[in-house]
Amino acid sequence: MTRIEFSRRGFLATSGAIVVSFAAAPAAAAMRPPAARPAAEAHFKTVALDQVDGFVAVDAAGNVTIFSGKVDLGTGVRTAITQIAAEELSVPLDRVRVVQGDTALTPDQGITWGSLTIQVGGMQIRQACATARELLVGRAAERLAVAREELTTRNGAVVRRSGGKGVPYAKLIGDRRFETKVDAAAPLKDPASYTVVGRPVRRLDIPGKVTGTFVYVQDFKLRGMLHGRVLRPPALKATLQSVDDGKARRVPGYVATVRKGSFLAAVATSEWAAIKGMMALEPTWSSWAGLPESGKLWEHVRGSRVARDEALQTAGDTAAAMREGGTAKVMSATYDFAIHTHGSIGPSCAVADFTGGRLTVWTASQATHLLRQQLANMLSLKADDIRCVYLEGAGCYGRNAHEDAAADAALLAVELGRPVRVQWSRADEHGWDPKGPPTLIDMRAAVDGGDVVGWESMAFIPDRPKGFAVTLVAAELAGLPKDEAFPGNVHQGLAIPYAFPNIKATARWLAETPLKPSWIRTPGRMQNTFANESFIDECATVAGVDPLDFRRRNLKDARGLEMLERLAKLADWKPRTAARAGDGDVARGRGVAYTKYELVRTYVGIVADVAVDRKTGKIRVERCFVAHDCGQIINPDGLRNQIEGNVVQTVSRTLIEEVTFDRSAVTSIDWATYPILTFPDVPDVVIDLIDRPAEKPWGAGEPTAAVVPAAIANAVFDATGVRLRSVPFRPEKVLAGLRAA
Amino acid sequence: MTTTVNLRVNGKPTKLTVDDPDMPLLLALRNDLDLHGARFGCGLAQCGACTVHVDGEAVRSCSFPLSAAAGKSVTTLEGLGTERKPHPLQKAFIDEQAAQCGYCINGMIMQAAAFLKKTKRPTEEQIKTALADNLCRCGTHLRIVRAVKRASEAMG
Numbered sequence: 001m002t003r004i005e006f007s008r009r010g011f012l013a014t015s016g017a018i019v020v021s022f023a024a025a026p027a028a029a030a031m032r033p034p035a036a037r038p039a040a041e042a043h044f045k046t047v048a049l050d051q052v053d054g055f056v057a058v059d060a061a062g063n064v065t066i067f068s069g070k071v072d073l074g075t076g077v078r079t080a081i082t083q084i085a086a087e088e089l090s091v092p093l094d095r096v097r098v099v100q101g102d103t104a105l106t107p108d109q110g111i112t113w114g115s116l117t118i119q120v121g122g123m124q125i126r127q128a129c130a131t132a133r134e135l136l137v138g139r140a141a142e143r144l145a146v147a148r149e150e151l152t153t154r155n156g157a158v159v160r161r162s163g164g165k166g167v168p169y170a171k172l173i174g175d176r177r178f179e180t181k182v183d184a185a186a187p188l189k190d191p192a193s194y195t196v197v198g199r200p201v202r203r204l205d206i207p208g209k210v211t212g213t214f215v216y217v218q219d220f221k222l223r224g225m226l227h228g229r230v231l232r233p234p235a236l237k238a239t240l241q242s243v244d245d246g247k248a249r250r251v252p253g254y255v256a257t258v259r260k261g262s263f264l265a266a267v268a269t270s271e272w273a274a275i276k277g278m279m280a281l282e283p284t285w286s287s288w289a290g291l292p293e294s295g296k297l298w299e300h301v302r303g304s305r306v307a308r309d310e311a312l313q314t315a316g317d318t319a320a321a322m323r324e325g326g327t328a329k330v331m332s333a334t335y336d337f338a339i340h341t342h343g344s345i346g347p348s349c350a351v352a353d354f355t356g357g358r359l360t361v362w363t364a365s366q367a368t369h370l371l372r373q374q375l376a377n378m379l380s381l382k383a384d385d386i387r388c389v390y391l392e393g394a395g396c397y398g399r400n401a402h403e404d405a406a407a408d409a410a411l412l413a414v415e416l417g418r419p420v421r422v423q424w425s426r427a428d429e430h431g432w433d434p435k436g437p438p439t440l441i442d443m444r445a446a447v448d449g450g451d452v453v454g455w456e457s458m459a460f461i462p463d464r465p466k467g468f469a470v471t472l473v474a475a476e477l478a479g480l481p482k483d484e485a486f487p488g489n490v491h492q493g494l495a496i497p498y499a500f501p502n503i504k505a506t507a508r509w510l511a512e513t514p515l516k517p518s519w520i521r522t523p524g525r526m527q528n529t530f531a532n533e534s535f536i537d538e539c540a541t542v543a544g545v546d547p548l549d550f551r552r553r554n555l556k557d558a559r560g561l562e563m564l565e566r567l568a569k570l571a572d573w574k575p576r577t578a579a580r581a582g583d584g585d586v587a588r589g590r591g592v593a594y595t596k597y598e599l600v601r602t603y604v605g606i607v608a609d610v611a612v613d614r615k616t617g618k619i620r621v622e623r624c625f626v627a628h629d630c631g632q633i634i635n636p637d638g639l640r641n642q643i644e645g646n647v648v649q650t651v652s653r654t655l656i657e658e659v660t661f662d663r664s665a666v667t668s669i670d671w672a673t674y675p676i677l678t679f680p681d682v683p684d685v686v687i688d689l690i691d692r693p694a695e696k697p698w699g700a701g702e703p704t705a706a707v708v709p710a711a712i713a714n715a716v717f718d719a720t721g722v723r724l725r726s727v728p729f730r731p732e733k734v735l736a737g738l739r740a741a
Numbered sequence: 742m743t744t745t746v747n748l749r750v751n752g753k754p755t756k757l758t759v760d761d762p763d764m765p766l767l768l769a770l771r772n773d774l775d776l777h778g779a780r781f782g783c784g785l786a787q788c789g790a791c792t793v794h795v796d797g798e799a800v801r802s803c804s805f806p807l808s809a810a811a812g813k814s815v816t817t818l819e820g821l822g823t824e825r826k827p828h829p830l831q832k833a834f835i836d837e838q839a840a841q842c843g844y845c846i847n848g849m850i851m852q853a854a855a856f857l858k859k860t861k862r863p864t865e866e867q868i869k870t871a872l873a874d875n876l877c878r879c880g881t882h883l884r885i886v887r888a889v890k891r892a893s894e895a896m897g
């Protein structure tokens with residue numbers, strides 16, 4: 001693991017120097033806080049999105065540093081971004097380092113979400129690198145007094161096409177700034193000439209991760225750092241009435257009890273003392289029981305106050321197509337999708353230091369720039385006086401509690417004036433991270449002969465405030481200024497890719513949702529695609545058409561059709577017009593699902609093979625076939641890793657996951673009460689990657705997850721004749737379906 | 742009042758002076774010895790992220806008191822091998838690119854290492870059963886199974 005030294009010397013080395021020095025030191029040693037002040041650093045290193053210097057620096061030895069506002073959440077994008085930069089700059093991979101998500105050093109490229117890291121963030125970096133390369137070629141042309149057409153770049157140098165020694169970048173720019181804007185017209189390299197992009201380059205982080213040297217945020221230490229543990233109320237909105245910390249104070253190493261409103265923390269010199277101190281606190285809380293009855297969740301969602309309805313997609317006149325007495329058969333169904341938690345394997349953690357009026361926070365936040373603003377609001381500090389530095393945590397799959405741990409640590413550091421590390425417990429993470437909201441979707445369709453002549457959908461989803469922030473738990477508990485919670489773009493995926501004559505897709509934005517929402521991998525797209533791709537399967541059955549063929553007939557999209565063709569081959573799909581519905585103890589079936597992500601990017605198709613135990617109701621997903629077209633592939637092995645992960649995680653979410661709660665709080669607070677899929681139940685995944693080097697690269701972190709639930713539901717229908725419309729597909733739901741059939 | 746606990750860690754005699762010998766071994770390794778290969782995942786013996794070997798047996802160090810390791814020999818991920826001299830399992834995990842966030846991987850490797858000592862040439866099913874109580878949220882399972890298989894073949 002390469003360690004970044006935040007040394008002032010590095011920033012001041014030569015006039016205008018902007019080089020971050022690297023030291024390959026044993027990671028176990030405590031990392032020092034930055035000696036330089038955030039404001040001073042910002043002065044030396046621009047973070048402007050339109051400046052080459054925002055993204056790229058070359059030092060005197062010719063090493064390249066890339067400053068990426070998008071971060072690697074365990075998905076491998078650090079490696080992919082390194083490949084993109086190495087390729088566009090013609091430098092060897094091992095000469096490129098990537099600094100990620102440091103508000104003092106990296107441009108604000110937006111939250112690392114929505115499968116946009118390569119598609120948007122990576123392309124900004126590619127363009128900055130292309131601009132840098134063009135500038136270097138121009139300088140070399142002047143120096144060598146030759147036409148720039150005679151020059152090219154190779155191995156970190158500008159060289160003559162005719163051969164001979166060139167001029168290394170270090171000579172042309174080493175330790176100096178580019179001082180130029182990113183040129184949107186700077187020519188990109190011809191993909192046909194790529195030698196690094198498109199190759200299965202090995203992930204840079206894996207050796208350190210398998211040998212224990214990689215530094216996760218949980219491993220980060222500052223000298224003199226204290227450990228804090230927050231004791232949260234037993235009911236989500238209970239208030240702290242009093243606390244007796246007499247016993248806690250007798251724990252050796254105990255430093256302080258910090259109380260601010262209902263925010264209550266124990267701080268100690270060691271982690272174990274903080275845990276014991278927290279457990280020894282004797283608080284009195286008010287009671288609160290404002291959550292809906294969990295057994296009536298769907299009535300609650302349907303009856304929630306409506307903020308507004310929004311038409312997401314309209315074509316023709318669905319009312320006319322569905323009118324009574326016509327020739328079409330009108331069918332309807334309701335789908336629901338349970339509340340899910342992110343379930344990061346490592347609970348959230350952060351370290352904060354508040355010195356001289358300036359706050360620095362080390363965090364695994366997927367949005368360090370946004371977090372900085374949130375912390376400024378919460379603590380009434382200036383954003384310029386806060387620096388958030390990204391360090392990888394456990395995978396978060398969306399907005400888990402990384403930001404909340406950062407807010408806890410920041411609050412404690414400011415209160416105590418000493419560096420504080422806050423590690424959340426498992427119960428904190430399961431109980432207090434924001435949740436993927438419950439989603440209810442009503443579907444109606446009119447099928448006339450073999451055709452869908454009308455299609456209506458309505459998704460009941462929590463409304464979106466203006467900003468993208470999610471309320472910080474510490475701000476809520478302490479009664480400090482806070483943001484409303486953004487649930488993610490949960491309307492996406494409801495509009496359909498099929499060319500039906502009459503379509504009406506509506507978002508019913510709800511003014512409330514039971515638990516604080518946020519985005520979890522494939523937000524909305526997973527739920528909405530589950531409803532769409534299950535219901536179209538129902539339509540295909542009514543139409544008497546093979547479900548894969550039915551989709552093909554209604555698609556007018558050449559790339560989508562090609563993908564489905566490849567999928568059919570990959571899975572050796574045998575057309576069928578009705579469910580097989582075997583009656584042995586174990587019934588087998590297969591289902592298909594398709595999406596064009598948000599109708600504008602990545603195409604994914606999936607075929608799932610399932611086995612349903614008719615006695616126990618247990619579903620086993622045995623194998624999934626995935627055909628995937630995300631345009632230009634940067635790293636095919638990284639892409640496969642993402643696709644496999646998407647499938648396995650979503651099989652887990654679809655089959656077994658559900659957040660439970662009573663009237664006061666979440667009750668699924670560990671892995672026993674919120675189980676996830678384990679090794680014996682993991683399906684095989686067979687993948688066909690469609691690479692289009694000449695096209696734009698699109699995202700792959702989420703799209704595959706969108707199609708998994710419907711494919712499983714459709715496979716269960718094929719196996720048993722039972723339609724499952726409620727995620728998770730727990731055995732009792734399967735058995736109820738079988739009994740009713 | 743502090744207590745001293747003597748044990749061997751990755752082959753080295755180690756003396757730890759702590760306030761409370763009942764603290765979890767995991768915290769002693771991570772905080773007192775700066776060995777952070779073992780990870781805190783649940784503290785409840787449910788996930789496996791904290792797995793280390795105590796006298797050769799895979800143990801969940803989050804739920805194993807330091808005092809119980811007194812006089813014993815503890816091996817962590819760091820003690821298994823290094824980037825330069827990786828254990829066959831570590832090498833196989835690199836070769837199979839068997840990690841996403843990697844947070845669970847310590848547990849996978851340590852559990853598998855103890856398992857492979859007893860089961861020489863396991864089938865895929867045996868590997869899956871051996872790792873059934875180790876959780877991975879990223880869905881890296883298929884690669885992990887392939888890596889353990891590959892390591893078992895390399896180890897002969």
Ligand code: FES
Binds near residue numbers: 787790792
């Ligand atoms: S941290 Fe020990 S089993 Fe989860």
Ligand code: FES
Binds near residue numbers: 345840843878
């Ligand atoms: S690789 Fe992330 S939890 Fe397993």
